Amino acid sequence: MPYALALLAALASLVGCAPLASTVAGRLPATGLGEPAPPLALTDVRTGEPLDLAAFEGRAVLLNAWATWCAPCRAEMPALDSLQRERPDRLAVVFVSDEPPELLRAWxxxxxxxxxxAHASLEEFVGPYAAVRGARPVSFVIDASGVLRERIVGAETAGVFRQRLDALP
Known part of the structure; x- marks a missing residue:
């Protein structure tokens, strides 16, 4: 019985992440792509200080919506971590979650x-970035001049992210 409950819990966590990523991606409006990235009210989880995307001007930004409960989000993190370590002067990987900051700090x-x-309310994030409520991970690629270039629904590999970043103007 405990095995069945564990299996059910694991399956339920996958359902909340990016269900049928290609289907979900097809329903997202392309509004905003090719335009300046919308402002986003963020709070740095580690410091509690306000965080503005403009602070990363001159670097590409990979904005990643994730959650501690999302297995694909956690599986994707090492790829994003390696990209940040490879390109510290050219890239800012910003992980955004709507979970309570205390929970994020503990994790x-x-x-x-x-x-x-960073922390942002779901309402703050969903509107400007046309993210799908509950679909995670979702990543947004913003070029060094602050233009929103791409939306990626679902977990990807370091190679895919690297290719997308290398294609930026």
Missing amino acids: LADQPTAGVY
């Missing part, structure tokens, strides 16, 4: 990851 205490971890 981060055990994670040796690079990148910036």
Whole structure:
């Protein structure tokens, strides 16, 4: 019986992440792509300080919507971490979650990851970035001049992200 409950819990966590990523991606409006990235009210999870995407001007930004409960999100993190370590002067990986900052800080205490971890309310994030409520991970590629170039629904590999970043103007 405990095995069946564990299996059911694992399957339920996958359902909440990026269900049928290609189907979900097809329903997302392309509004905003090719335009300046919308402002986003973020709070740095580690410091509690306000964080503005403009602080990363001159570097590409990979904005990643994730959650501690999302298995594909956690599986994708090493790829994003390696990209941040490879390109510290050219890239800012910003992980954004709507979970309580205290929970995020506790989770981060055990994670040796690079990148910036930020909190934003779901309402703040869903509107400007046309993210799908509950679909995670979702990543947004913003070029060094602040233009929103791409939306990626679902977990990807370091190679795919690297290819997308290398294609930026």
